Amino acid sequence: MKTLGFIGTGGMGSGMAANLIKAGYRLVVNDIRREVARNLESQGAEFKASPKAVAEASELVLSMLPYNEAVKEVGLGKGGLHEASSGAKIWIDCSSIDKKTILGVHQELQKKGWKVMDASAGGVEEQAAAGTLSLWVSGPKELFDQHLPVFQAMGKKIVHVGELGNAKLVKNAMAMFGAIQHMGLAEIFTWLKKGGVSEETVHTVLRNSQNHSESVERVCETLVSRKFKPRKSWMPKDVGFGLEMAREMEVPVPFSALAYQLFSIAQANGLDGYEATGIAYHVYALISGQKKG
Template sequence: MTTIGFVGLGIMGSPMAANLVKAGYDVVGTNLTQDKIDLLVQQGGRGAASIAEAVKDADVVITMLPDSPDVDAAVLGEDGVFDHIRPGALFIDCSSIRPDTSVKVAEAGAAKGVRVVDAPVSGGEPKAIDGTLSLMVGGEADAFEAAKPILEAVGTTIVHVGPAGSGQTVKIANQLIVAGNIGLVAEALIFLEAYGVDTEAGLRALGGGLAGSTVLDAKGEKMRNREFSPGFRIELHNKDLGNLEAAARGAGLALPIGALVTQLIAAAKAQGDGKLDHSGLFKQIAQLSGRS
């Protein structure tokens, strides 16, 4: 049985680890909070008190962490993953981070004889739970082929998009599209409400035409009901759009729509909404029109 060390059992990592257990893998998980480790054990996995314990006997190590500094510390830092992973093992980072951080991790892995892929995910908590995530994978072709059977336990769309860091680049593009789409769905809903339209029917009509989208389907009802329990938090989307800004500047690109939605997301976080689902951007856009 393949043993997988899993580091980071948060909103996304916890259901991903559970799906790996269901697929028959021996999953050893660790997290900063004990309750998430206990949950994995209840689901048939094994718990570890440290990164070292989680990865020392693993054939594959997966990380799902919030940001680039977290990956730096947990993977490259003292007593981190690369201090304990076995040569020849496969390392899969599913975190959403800066592409240059993924390149640095891949280079460090190669120096230790570890195959590395960056495999950020899209789909939010519901798709993490039902195992239908989309994964955009960067790394060498042989490492991707080794990772693919494992990733198939957590996702249904798994695409090799290029060398190390490419997965993160595609994920940033994904977050740009999602943020812009959330903003436009919010504006459309406010527009419908202002004219007294039956918004349930209105969104259903929009969803059947060219305006239809996964974002409209997944987030429209949350906006209608002003119910923003987190599937993907505003503070994390704010981080991703910060990565977009840095990467765009590095390439000399002007992304005006991206810049606007980046500022709206940043305003939402600054005003205390960072823990809300990113559909909570609706609140910022509603305020601009004096509505709630």
């Protein structure tokens, strides 16, 4: 079985990497925080001190990193992939970053003989651990086909979305759509509650309407139960990337821009310490004058 490298073993990355071990792959890992890799080491992964060392000890490198600069550093920084003298020459980056960054890193790495693919994950940490993520992958189709079993070990729904960088655009688009959906549902719940319709009734109405879907159901359940996960959402960051790209493309996206402003209101008022549903609930409680609870 192949030896894979995995760089970035935080909340999402650790679950994805663990599923690769479960699928029978030998794994070498790296993270700037050694402690977050300990659990993977206990499952048989081998820790390496740098991305360069990961590449030299593996046949294929994957990464799940938090922001643009981290991806640049892994690819092109000191001890980065570009310094590897042997081993892997294929990198699949699954980070939630912008398209410009992955294209720029690829432009430099291909001079060293690297082939780069990018992927984006739809889902949260629990889905990463369960291996039920949606994965959008872009880059050469032959590489996608060749490494499909790797993607299948980490995700349930895998789609090739075209040329390199498209997976980042799709991730931004899904975040924009999700932001609009979360804020829209919170708005409807808030309005109807003020009009005398209970949240449970709103939930039942939506469940029995043509607007019902798996994602709508998940948001409704959370709004009714108030079981908001106390961890910061990455959605505003991804929406921000989408807005920046839309401006460059001269494509108006007013709904996404408004949803982003609502996230900004939440941040300014210290209400952003939740995942997206919790942020949407609390920001609408604030602007409508309702008490939180």
